[in-house]
Amino acid sequence: MTTHSPTLPALRRESLRDGFLHTVDLLKQRRADQIGEGDIADYVTLDWLEWNGGGLRVTTVGSNLCRQLATQQR
Secondary structure, X not given: OXXXXXXXXXXXXXXXXXXXXXXXXXXXXXXXXXXXHHHHHHHHHOOOEEEEOOEEEEOHHHHHHHHHHHHHHO
């Protein structure tokens, strides 16, 4: 079952989803400065990322999405 945020248009969600693995890679490399502020805000709105002590981290929802996207890439 997929839950969609009513606050973001479907095309925007799809665009964010397409770039999410790259975003997570940037976070792992401590390069969050290369992620657009609007993208960060939207990822937080979607509950894929969250602020934690001044830093960003992937939520459980975001981790599940990463696994799903990685499986689709195979």
